[in-house]
Amino acid sequence: MKHALLIYSGGMDSTTMLHEFRQEIALAVNFSYGANHNAQEARCAREQCAALGIELIEIDLAFMGRYFNSALLSGADAIPTGEYDADNMAATVVPFRNGIMLSIAAGLAESRNLDTVMIANHSGDHHIYPDCRPEFISAIQEAISAGSGGKVRLSAPYTSLNKTEIARHGLRLGVDYSRTYSCYKGTDTPCGECATCREREEALREAALSIWGK
Amino acid sequence: MKHALLIYSGGMDSTTMLHEFRQEIALAVNFSYGANHNAQEARCAREQCAALGIELIEIDLAFMGRYFNSALLSGADAIPTGEYDADNMAATVVPFRNGIMLSIAAGLAESRNLDTVMIANHSGDHHIYPDCRPEFISAIQEAISAGSGGKVRLSAPYTSLNKTEIARHGLRLGVDYSRTYSCYKGTDTPCGECATCREREEALREAALSIWGK
Numbered sequence: 085m086k087h088a089l090l091i092y093s094g095g096m097d098s099t100t101m102l103h104e105f106r107q108e109i110a111l112a113v114n115f116s117y118g119a120n121h122n123a124q125e126a127r128c129a130r131e132q133c134a135a136l137g138i139e140l141i142e143i144d145l146a147f148m149g150r151y152f153n154s155a156l157l158s159g160a161d162a163i164p165t166g167e168y169d170a171d172n173m174a175a176t177v178v179p180f181r182n183g184i185m186l187s188i189a190a191g192l193a194e195s196r197n198l199d200t201v202m203i204a205n206h207s208g209d210h211h212i213y214p215d216c217r218p219e220f221i222s223a224i225q226e227a228i229s230a231g232s233g234g235k236v237r238l239s240a241p242y243t244s245l246n247k248t249e250i251a252r253h254g255l256r257l258g259v260d261y262s263r264t265y266s267c268y269k270g271t272d273t274p275c276g277e278c279a280t281c282r283e284r285e286e287a288l289r290e291a292a293l294s295i296w297g298k
Numbered sequence: 299m300k301h302a303l304l305i306y307s308g309g310m311d312s313t314t315m316l317h318e319f320r321q322e323i324a325l326a327v328n329f330s331y332g333a334n335h336n337a338q339e340a341r342c343a344r345e346q347c348a349a350l351g352i353e354l355i356e357i358d359l360a361f362m363g364r365y366f367n368s369a370l371l372s373g374a375d376a377i378p379t380g381e382y383d384a385d386n387m388a389a390t391v392v393p394f395r396n397g398i399m400l401s402i403a404a405g406l407a408e409s410r411n412l413d414t415v416m417i418a419n420h421s422g423d424h425h426i427y428p429d430c431r432p433e434f435i436s437a438i439q440e441a442i443s444a445g446s447g448g449k450v451r452l453s454a455p456y457t458s459l460n461k462t463e464i465a466r467h468g469l470r471l472g473v474d475y476s477r478t479y480s481c482y483k484g485t486d487t488p489c490g491e492c493a494t495c496r497e498r499e500e501a502l503r504e505a506a507l508s509i510w511g512k
Binding site: 144148151152178182188194214219227229232 | 355357358361365366367394395396397398401404406408428431433434437441445447450
């Protein structure tokens, strides 16, 4: 019996989770919040969900683009290039983004009688994004459990994995990563230069090397 | 220096908080989520904020009306009449509503360099709404602190007060409760029969009695 809701961007990590837990996921939810790459991600999310026969709901949080302060919401030119590290990427924090998506997901799960909300946060983001860290995940899990009267729980099974481990996982499951999107600039063809593109390429290269030696 | 953001419905409780903490509140945020009474509440919120010179942002969460399951989002006829107790009011729970509003408020506060989010939950709602209870407030406070990297804290100073105590507080501050709105049916003239109208009238009557003996 399918019992879970996945917060699903259409990027590498949540697409891997969609495939790995496809037998449990009844509903995927994609959020647009005014980021450059939201439209490209949503296109991938639609394709993936259609291929797996999983219902997708798209929710527009346009007010975040209007009122929130982040380089990720300020056009492609504001996106830093270079390494995917804390100093370089701090400007791309969207304040409390995961908290907002998880809270809406919790309410939606309860409304649909689904007992689990899933999110694909991972350890490679801990140093940059506070709302990807284990202490945040643990606290919001308590809040979701208390605030839903025990009806909904949070599952974040990639919290301690890094992006290479997720990619290795996905390649073994047969995930076609060319049908996912990561570039923070949001261009039709990923720029290949922003920190997110570089992080993605490195993870895929290392994962392929460890599986096939190439 | 004003440093707080208030989640502000335009009802009795949050209007009392707006007046009590007017020296600290830089920004009030009103949410519409598809409930019958949102438009009437928002009208009061605008009036109150204009009178006090406090900025008000209105955020439309229309997706909740579309996707969430609650009598509060299903038209005036779905609102129960009678006593304001758990059995009667359970259908009016909007799943994880306070979690959603608090998460958005936390992100907005961080974006505006405000260090405190305030909410006017109170003890009279604990038995009905899980996301008004102290254990939820405590957990989401942890989540907001962790997820904002320590930049934002939650303040819920009415958590242990009941509605009569809040009304007593407000009457002493000179709050004009005729400029607030509570009725869950959302009619121009409050119905006077729904449980929320009855709860409001009882609190105001008891508070006035304890202050002025009438």
